[in-house]
Amino acid sequence: MKSEFTPPIGKISQISGKCISLIGNDIDTDRIIPARFLKCVSFDLLGKSVFEDDRKTLKGRHPFDLKENQDSSILIVNSNFGCGSSREHAPQALIRWGIRAIIGESFAEIFYSNCIAIGIPCFTLPKKSIQDIQKYNFNKKLFLEIDLKNSSAKSEDLNFNLEIKDSSKNMFLTGEWDATATLLKNSSLVERKFKDLPYIKFS
Amino acid sequence: MSQDTLFDKVWDLHKVSSLPGGSDQIFIGLHLIHEVTSPQAFGALKDKNLKVKFPSRTIATVDHIVPTDNQSRPFKDNLAEQMIKTLEKNCLQHKIRFFNIGSGNQGIVHVVAPELGLTQPGMTIACGDSHTSTHGAFGSIAFGIGTSQVRDVLATQTIAMNKLKVRQIWCENKLSHGVYAKDLVLHIINELGVKAGVGFAYEFAGPAINALSMEERMTICNMSIEGGARCGYVNPDEKTFNYIKNKTCAPKNENWDEALLWWKSLKSDANSIYDDVIKFDASKVEPTVTWGITPGQSIGVNQQIPLLEELSLNDQLIAEEAYEYMGFKPGQSIKNTPVDVCFIGSCTNGRISDLRVAAQVLKDKKVSRNIKAFVVPGSEKVANEAKQEGLDKIFKDSGFQWREPGCSMCLAMNSDKLIGNQVSASSSNRNFKGRQGSPSGRTLLMSPAMVAAAAINGKVSDVREYMH
Numbered sequence: 001m002k003s004e005f006t007p008p009i010g011k012i013s014q015i016s017g018k019c020i021s022l023i024g025n026d027i028d029t030d031r032i033i034p035a036r037f038l039k040c041v042s043f044d045l046l047g048k049s050v051f052e053d054d055r056k057t058l059k060g061r062h063p064f065d066l067k068e069n070q071d072s073s074i075l076i077v078n079s080n081f082g083c084g085s086s087r088e089h090a091p092q093a094l095i096r097w098g099i100r101a102i103i104g105e106s107f108a109e110i111f112y113s114n115c116i117a118i119g120i121p122c123f124t125l126p127k128k129s130i131q132d133i134q135k136y137n138f139n140k141k142l143f144l145e146i147d148l149k150n151s152s153a154k155s156e157d158l159n160f161n162l163e164i165k166d167s168s169k170n171m172f173l174t175g176e177w178d179a180t181a182t183l184l185k186n187s188s189l190v191e192r193k194f195k196d197l198p199y200i201k202f203s
Numbered sequence: 204m205s206q207d208t209l210f211d212k213v214w215d216l217h218k219v220s221s222l223p224g225g226s227d228q229i230f231i232g233l234h235l236i237h238e239v240t241s242p243q244a245f246g247a248l249k250d251k252n253l254k255v256k257f258p259s260r261t262i263a264t265v266d267h268i269v270p271t272d273n274q275s276r277p278f279k280d281n282l283a284e285q286m287i288k289t290l291e292k293n294c295l296q297h298k299i300r301f302f303n304i305g306s307g308n309q310g311i312v313h314v315v316a317p318e319l320g321l322t323q324p325g326m327t328i329a330c331g332d333s334h335t336s337t338h339g340a341f342g343s344i345a346f347g348i349g350t351s352q353v354r355d356v357l358a359t360q361t362i363a364m365n366k367l368k369v370r371q372i373w374c375e376n377k378l379s380h381g382v383y384a385k386d387l388v389l390h391i392i393n394e395l396g397v398k399a400g401v402g403f404a405y406e407f408a409g410p411a412i413n414a415l416s417m418e419e420r421m422t423i424c425n426m427s428i429e430g431g432a433r434c435g436y437v438n439p440d441e442k443t444f445n446y447i448k449n450k451t452c453a454p455k456n457e458n459w460d461e462a463l464l465w466w467k468s469l470k471s472d473a474n475s476i477y478d479d480v481i482k483f484d485a486s487k488v489e490p491t492v493t494w495g496i497t498p499g500q501s502i503g504v505n506q507q508i509p510l511l512e513e514l515s516l517n518d519q520l521i522a523e524e525a526y527e528y529m530g531f532k533p534g535q536s537i538k539n540t541p542v543d544v545c546f547i548g549s550c551t552n553g554r555i556s557d558l559r560v561a562a563q564v565l566k567d568k569k570v571s572r573n574i575k576a577f578v579v580p581g582s583e584k585v586a587n588e589a590k591q592e593g594l595d596k597i598f599k600d601s602g603f604q605w606r607e608p609g610c611s612m613c614l615a616m617n618s619d620k621l622i623g624n625q626v627s628a629s630s631s632n633r634n635f636k637g638r639q640g641s642p643s644g645r646t647l648l649m650s651p652a653m654v655a656a657a658a659i660n661g662k663v664s665d666v667r668e669y670m671h
Binding site: 024025026028030031034035036038039040041042043053054056057078079080083084085086087088089091092106107108109110113114117118165166167170171174176179180182183184186187189190193194197198199200201202203 | 222223228230232253268347349355359362431458459496497635636638640
């Protein structure tokens with residue numbers, strides 16, 4: 001875990017870092033950040049509590065506790081990662097721990113859109129490829145350089161393509177993932193929509 | 204791509220623009236907020252020096268952190284007190300309507316908005332809570348959002364989102380006696396899997412859905428997200444309109460006539476195109492109970508926990524994790540599993556009809572010794588209605604504790620928590636590891652009627668044996 005947190009800003013096109021593998025399907029947001037940590041009015045302190053209960057159960061053997069994984073920033077996960085609640089606290093805890101990109105077989109929908117909204121690109125790969133990467137990473141340190149524009153990743157020994165939705169990719173490349181400014185641009189269209197919707201006047 | 208479904212119509216109506224990145228800018232007609240996912244969004248507005256665009260389109264209540272035993276202020280829990288205070292301050296500052304404790308209208312956000320008549324057909328509804336899908340029961344397009352998107356809705360009344368595909372889930376025939384909407388939705392999630400809905404809106408349709416009450420439809424749409432679908436909906440019909448009529452915030456007089464005319468025009472066309480259609484036979488659904496750590500791991504109450512080899516390769520990894528965590532052996536019956544705690548409540552099953560069904564099972568019966576059983580009404584309105592009908596008395600006479608409204612042990616953000624590896628029979632929506640407040644606590648999801656039967660018997664039971 002990094003001690004100081006600087007949030008991503010603007011265009012995101014390159015992410016480099018050490019990989020950390022977390023094995024398991026359907027890892028839900030209650031596991032990523034248990035609900036008791038949601039009793040807060042800021043996200044600042046969430047980083048240290050990421051996977052708190054799983055880590056306690058594994059008594060130091062959880063990937064997020066292993067010495068060799070400290071300073072990792074690319075998380076490798078399996079299927080349906082981030083299922084469950086809409087709590088943005090989950091990706092906020094991950095990013096504050098140090099995660100800057102996630103590669104997985106699949107992601108739950110709201111978790112995925114929360115990741116975009118805070119500047120964490122999520123990439124997908126087929127099940128077998130993920131398992132291969134996790135196996136490789138089990139034995140050997142894996143440092144990846146991700147090029148978002150070409151959706152590719154390379155390391156000393158490996159070179160592979162990553163999948164990411166075009167619309168998500170464009171949002172990172174243009175900086176539009178930080179959506180407020182873009183949405184504010186259409187203020188007059190929004191006001192017209194407010195006036196035109198059939199129900200505003202009666203609800 | 205789907206065409207002419209209710210989802211397409213409502214989406215198109217609310218589309219403000221196509222954004223350069225490829226997603227759509229969608230107007231949010233009704234924005235609901237609560238104390239957990241909104242403070243950071245208001246903080247971001249302040250940092251960016253932005254105002255709330257249309258304060259009249261946002262409604263607030265407090266639900267996740269409220270204690271259900273003693274609600275006097277300040278709350279015993281300082282952090283909870285700080286959260287409610289922050290919400291009070293933000294609502295006051297930004298002129299947002301806030302249904303606070305004691306207002307008569309406080310409760311779980313997804314119970315409150317429908318019962319006030321705020322939830323209406325044809326709207327887009329967003330809230331920083333994944334169970335926002337509940338509101339789709341009225342033919343609105345409703346989905347959960349994260350805090351950054353809460354910020355965007357406050358600042359712009361819009362969000363950036365990719366259009367979803369539409370899968371119709373057609374339910375033939377009707378549910379049999381003692382089988383409820385909860386059983387049907389658990390069955391659907393079990394059949395399709397917990398990630399099948401990713402990228403989809405689920406349209407629930409067919410004779411079995413038409414036969415459901417509005418509250419039962421809410422239970423179904425509520426758990427769309429447990430099946431991976433961010434949004435679930437039912438086409439509005441006479442039941443929908445009758446439910447809304449005369450509610451506090453429902454359109455009145457000539458507005459009602461106008462609203463009704465518009466609502467009646469809102470439904471998927473007979474020849475609309477879906478991205479996918481899946482059929483179920485509702486008459487085959489049994490009272491259903493989860494045995495694992497995802498809402499997809501469920502079986503009929505008289506069935507056995509599946510053997511590893513009976514499951515697909517994809518489901519085996521999480522099944523092994525579930526056997527170990529839950530302490531179940533493959534092939535074991537779920538029926539007669541001893542339980543420690545019985546919880547009736549939540550946005551899935553904390554409405555008046557849920558309390559009625561459970562009370563009917565509990566009438567003149569006693570909760571088994573050593574069981575902690577408690578009922579948490581979904582809202583102050585539900586609690587008041589239940590009291591008028593004498594349901595609180597039935598619950599208390601049976602040995603249930605009668606609590607104040609809130610989310611309570613669905614996610615255990617207040618002091619209602621499992622202890623150690625207790626087993627709970629719960630009418631809530633998630634059986635994730637640690638969900639109900641203890642890192643080793645175990646949750647069995649079921650209908651409120653089944654929770655009542657489990658409370659009487661002290662173990663998982665078939666509620667049909669307790670019905671006259």
